Amino acid sequence: MSQRLEAQFAFLNEADRLKSVLRATTLVDGSRPENSGEHSWHLALYALVLADHAAPGVDINRVIRMLLIHDLVEIDVGDVPIHSANGQAHASAETAAAEARAAERIFGLLPPDLGADLHALWQEFEAAQTPDAVFAKSLDRVQPVMANLMSGGGTWVTYDVTADQLEARVGVKIAKGAPGLWTWVQQKSLSWFQR
Numbered sequence: 001m002s003q004r005l006e007a008q009f010a011f012l013n014e015a016d017r018l019k020s021v022l023r024a025t026t027l028v029d030g031s032r033p034e035n036s037g038e039h040s041w042h043l044a045l046y047a048l049v050l051a052d053h054a055a056p057g058v059d060i061n062r063v064i065r066m067l068l069i070h071d072l073v074e075i076d077v078g079d080v081p082i083h084s085a086n087g088q089a090h091a092s093a094e095t096a097a098a099e100a101r102a103a104e105r106i107f108g109l110l111p112p113d114l115g116a117d118l119h120a121l122w123q124e125f126e127a128a129q130t131p132d133a134v135f136a137k138s139l140d141r142v143q144p145v146m147a148n149l150m151s152g153g154g155t156w157v158t159y160d161v162t163a164d165q166l167e168a169r170v171g172v173k174i175a176k177g178a179p180g181l182w183t184w185v186q187q188k189s190l191s192w193f194q195r
Contacts, residue, residue: 011109014075021074024081024158025143028150036071039143044096046139053178054135066125066136067072069118076102083159087169099126102191128173138177143168145185149192156192163193170179 003073019037027034033072034042044064077098082090107119124130128137145166148154148170155161166189177183
């Protein structure tokens with residue numbers, strides 16, 4: 001029991017470092033960048049509140065678990081904004097490989113049974129093939145859009161994002177997992193881009 005607790009607390013203490021990883025997205029009031037710990041918590045809340053937008057059969061408890069751990073790899077890799085490098089850095093093979101190494105290390109801190117379970121959940125989120133992961137990924141794309149809308153454009157201004165780029169990089173993923181959300185959010189974002 002003592003060895004298991006040592007491993008569990010080693011992981012939890014390491015996870016605390018996520019609070020020091022700053023993201024490109026700001027808080028909705030624009031006062032400062034959010035950190036990845038705040039982002040993960042906010043996404044879990046998004047899943048809880050927006051569960052009625054999930055496809056039938058989506059397990060919201062699994063979605064919340066995914067969202068709580070989805071960005072732990074940023075402890076090693078940092079935040080790679082979706083619009084940075086003209087949209088090329090986020091989905092690059094280089095970033096994917098770095099995140100896979102980080103996942104091995106971070107989930108490897110846990111007792112083997114728990115580490116394997118959470119690592120598999122993280123991989124499921126990354127692959128975005130199951131209904132749970134598709135919905136989780138759509139929420140991961142919605143939250144920064146809402147932050148940008150509330151903060152006067154946020155990263156759209158920083159990275160000179162167009163409405164077409166938003167559709168291609170973000171809208172497609174949101175629509176795949178939560179089409180009703182994208183319809184609503186798209187209208188809000190289009191009015192911002194047409195100002």
